[in-house]
Amino acid sequence: MPRWRMPTRASAALAAAGLLLSGCANPSVGSANDDPAEPVTLKFWHGWATPGEVKAIDDSIERFEELHPNIEVEATGNVTDATVNQALRAGGDKAPDVVSSFTTNNVGQYCDSGMWVDLDPFMKKTGVDKRKVFPKTLLDYTSYQGNQCALPLLADAYGMYYNKDAFEQAGIKRPPRTMSEFERVAKKLTVRRGEDSYERVGYMPNFRLYQNSPDRLFAQWGPRYFDAEGNSRLAEEPATYDFLKTARRLAAAQGGFDDLEKFRLTFGDEMSSQNAFLTGKLAMHLDGEWRGLMLKDAKAKFDWGVAPLPVPDDQAETYGRGFLTGTVAGIAHSSKHQNAAWELVKFLTTDTDQVVDFANAIHNVPSTYAALDSPRLDADPTFRTFFKILENEHSEALPPSTNGGAYVLSLMDFAYSVEAGHVPDLRAGLRRLDEQIDADTLQSKS
Amino acid sequence: MPRSLTLAGPAARRRLRTLGFLSPWLIGFGVFFAYPLIATVYFSFMHYNQIKEPTFVGLRNWEYVFDQMPLFGPALWNTLWLVVIMVALRVVFGLSLGLLITKIKTGVGFFRTAFYIPYLAPPVAATVAFVFLLNPGTGPVNELLGAIGISGPNWFNDPDTAKPSLVLLSLWGIGDLMVIFMAALLDVPKEQYEAAELDGAGAWAKFRYVTWPSITPIVMFAVVTGVVQTMQYYTQALVAGKVASGVNIGPGSVIQPGYPEHSTLTVPQLVYSMGFQNFNTGAACVLSLVLFAIAMAVTSLLMRKRSGLLSAED
Numbered sequence: 001m002p003r004w005r006m007p008t009r010a011s012a013a014l015a016a017a018g019l020l021l022s023g024c025a026n027p028s029v030g031s032a033n034d035d036p037a038e039p040v041t042l043k044f045w046h047g048w049a050t051p052g053e054v055k056a057i058d059d060s061i062e063r064f065e066e067l068h069p070n071i072e073v074e075a076t077g078n079v080t081d082a083t084v085n086q087a088l089r090a091g092g093d094k095a096p097d098v099v100s101s102f103t104t105n106n107v108g109q110y111c112d113s114g115m116w117v118d119l120d121p122f123m124k125k126t127g128v129d130k131r132k133v134f135p136k137t138l139l140d141y142t143s144y145q146g147n148q149c150a151l152p153l154l155a156d157a158y159g160m161y162y163n164k165d166a167f168e169q170a171g172i173k174r175p176p177r178t179m180s181e182f183e184r185v186a187k188k189l190t191v192r193r194g195e196d197s198y199e200r201v202g203y204m205p206n207f208r209l210y211q212n213s214p215d216r217l218f219a220q221w222g223p224r225y226f227d228a229e230g231n232s233r234l235a236e237e238p239a240t241y242d243f244l245k246t247a248r249r250l251a252a253a254q255g256g257f258d259d260l261e262k263f264r265l266t267f268g269d270e271m272s273s274q275n276a277f278l279t280g281k282l283a284m285h286l287d288g289e290w291r292g293l294m295l296k297d298a299k300a301k302f303d304w305g306v307a308p309l310p311v312p313d314d315q316a317e318t319y320g321r322g323f324l325t326g327t328v329a330g331i332a333h334s335s336k337h338q339n340a341a342w343e344l345v346k347f348l349t350t351d352t353d354q355v356v357d358f359a360n361a362i363h364n365v366p367s368t369y370a371a372l373d374s375p376r377l378d379a380d381p382t383f384r385t386f387f388k389i390l391e392n393e394h395s396e397a398l399p400p401s402t403n404g405g406a407y408v409l410s411l412m413d414f415a416y417s418v419e420a421g422h423v424p425d426l427r428a429g430l431r432r433l434d435e436q437i438d439a440d441t442l443q444s445k446s
Numbered sequence: 447m448p449r450s451l452t453l454a455g456p457a458a459r460r461r462l463r464t465l466g467f468l469s470p471w472l473i474g475f476g477v478f479f480a481y482p483l484i485a486t487v488y489f490s491f492m493h494y495n496q497i498k499e500p501t502f503v504g505l506r507n508w509e510y511v512f513d514q515m516p517l518f519g520p521a522l523w524n525t526l527w528l529v530v531i532m533v534a535l536r537v538v539f540g541l542s543l544g545l546l547i548t549k550i551k552t553g554v555g556f557f558r559t560a561f562y563i564p565y566l567a568p569p570v571a572a573t574v575a576f577v578f579l580l581n582p583g584t585g586p587v588n589e590l591l592g593a594i595g596i597s598g599p600n601w602f603n604d605p606d607t608a609k610p611s612l613v614l615l616s617l618w619g620i621g622d623l624m625v626i627f628m629a630a631l632l633d634v635p636k637e638q639y640e641a642a643e644l645d646g647a648g649a650w651a652k653f654r655y656v657t658w659p660s661i662t663p664i665v666m667f668a669v670v671t672g673v674v675q676t677m678q679y680y681t682q683a684l685v686a687g688k689v690a691s692g693v694n695i696g697p698g699s700v701i702q703p704g705y706p707e708h709s710t711l712t713v714p715q716l717v718y719s720m721g722f723q724n725f726n727t728g729a730a731c732v733l734s735l736v737l738f739a740i741a742m743a744v745t746s747l748l749m750r751k752r753s754g755l756l757s758a759e760d
Binding site for chain 2: 089
């Protein structure tokens with residue numbers, strides 16, 4: 001019997017395993033050689049899920065199919081970013097051609113990884129001048145280092161909803177405009193019940209409440225998250241300290257974090273009729289433009305209004321600003337019909353009538369200059385407050401990162417500890433946070 | 447005929463036959479264990495975001511996990527805490543329940559069913575129900591405690607009580623261990639108890655010198671499988687953390703698991719976050735290998751100490 005030559009066989013097996021493993025790590029690649037006039041079926045994944053939203057996007061697709069009879073669109077709703085991320089990485093013929101995301105957090109990752117293709121060549125080919133179509137902030141949050149891998153598909157602006165009846169009862173004439181005023185008004189509006197509970201809270205600053213993710217309120221300070229080299233600079237940024245201390249002060253003025261957190265746990269689901277603002281448990285509330293339509297549909301039992309969120313006292317001139325984000329759309333790298341897919345993306349994001357109709361239907365802020373100026377746009381003044389926030393020169397979106405929203409997640413984690421009073425040395429904590437964000441970014445790049 | 451195709455003698459034929467009989471296991475082992483293990487080791491040295499070609503980065507992923515991932519420490523601590531506390535309490539509680547039910551004379555069927563049924567509840571549904579029952583603000587448990595003048599804890603919403611609450615959930619679903627222990631207890635020869643009684647043994651002496659030696663292999667089985675399962679503890683911790691936090695920031699956004707304050711974060715959750723949310727495949731593979739090494743070490747230690755799963759008489 002021949003002797004087994006283990007080293008040779010082992011090397012061969014390892015080489016084969018290596019080849020097999022690296023082969024498995026190579027997802028399918030699409031192409032932009034298709035003729036968009038040829039009959040084709042496009043798969044479109046989006047995140048809209050409520051009946052009204054699904055009807056609005058289905059109506060949009062119907063309008064598109066009327067304009068492009070050769071293109072059929074198979075839409076799939078309620079798709080999360082995690083699903084898009086995993087499906088595009090897995091590849092295969094079931095993967096979508098056109099993709100969308102409800103957040104701008106992951107745009108940097110989509111662009112830098114090549115998962116969503118650069119749309120500039122498509123815009124050039126079809127004569128779309130993006131700078132004339134979209135506001136700059138929206139173009140910034142849909143690109144990463146010059147790669148425009150997404151386009152805005154309506155925008156979201158954040159402001160403050162307030163209970164006018166509660167304001168009247170407390171003798172408050174108008175919504176607060178600066179943070180110190182915010183603190184005073186919030187305290188005045190707070191009505192306690194017993195020792196550790198509430199009838200109503202003026203403004204709940206707790207970062208786990210509904211849309212209160214720390215980056216949203218932080219936008220009122222206009223922070224710079226990264227330096228020119230892309231390193232995290234939250235410890236260097238004076239606004240970070242002021243923001244976190246303000247949040248703590250707001251909580252302290254209304255009974256402290258623990259009592260507020262206990263009260264938060266009694267709130268119903270954000271998107272239900274048990275929403276805490278809708279049930280009168282909150283007098284002021286940070287939220288996006290879509291909430292107005294929901295309040296009307298739910299026939300809120302009180303008079304309510306909308307205003308921009310307050311700004312820091314030393315930046316009073318920036319009042320009117322707010323946090324910006326939005327739905328974004330792009331083309332999957334694995335799509336074999338990228339030219340046809342571009343026709344759908346172009347229609348959804350640049351066609352003025354489409355953008356206006358869709359914005360009116362789902363109460364999102366239009367994302368093109370032409371749509372913002374359209375006389376057909378819903379004239380509701382509460383809705384229009386958010387247009388002004390979008391157009392305010394001081395309004396900000398999150399900067400894209402190659403690591404997606406990982407840095408926002410790290411900031412959230414840190415802010416949760418700060419609000420709970422578990423960070424005795426803020427400067428040291430912020431330095432560690434910067435180090436962690438940089439390490440995560442490096443790990444993502446390496 | 448080429449030499450490689452000949453069946454040269456009975457030894458070679460026997461080897462081939464053995465291989466043939468072993469092939470279903472070999473294929474399963476290769477596809478579901480050996481290949482994933484080799485792939486995990488391979489990717490632990492690569493930078494791979496599941497889109498671009500993997501590139502060799504040496505020990506970079508290992509350094510990242512051990513030096514620069516602040517969540518690794520809490521996740522490992524929580525996992526080990528659950529392995530020690532949850533497994534120990536489940537075994538003690540399961541055995542006590544088994545002893546109790548084998549002793550009672552009437553209503554055995556009812557109690558056996560009543561204690562077994564919770565085990566059949568889907569883990570997600572059971573966890574959501576527990577979080578609602580134990581909600582500090584609106585849950586009936588704290589309302590009941592309040593009615594008798596006791597201020598209830600914050601259960602899943604307090605880092606000090608979140609893990610004990612998960613243990614409570616696991617004890618509620620003790621049906622699997624209870625059935626195994628009941629079978630083992632009923633299998634202990636009655637004559638041994640009779641002989642012990644004749645020797646004047648009391649309840650404790652009978653348990654110590656008759657019951658325990660007979661059921662040791664089953665206890666060991668419960669401990670080893672419990673350790674392996676708890677090292678993979680994921681669903682209940684993730685669901686409890688997410689539901690208790692009350693955070694829902696939209697379909698595009700990712701929520702860090704482990705609420706409150708990373709107290710329910712386990713290594714498997716971190717593996718998922720790294721691998722399928724951050725697409726940091728290298729770090730996810732390192733975490734998986736650490737988990738695998740710990741599970742192997744603990745299991746080997748237990749098996750060696752007790753000479754496997756055989757009782758003394760076997």
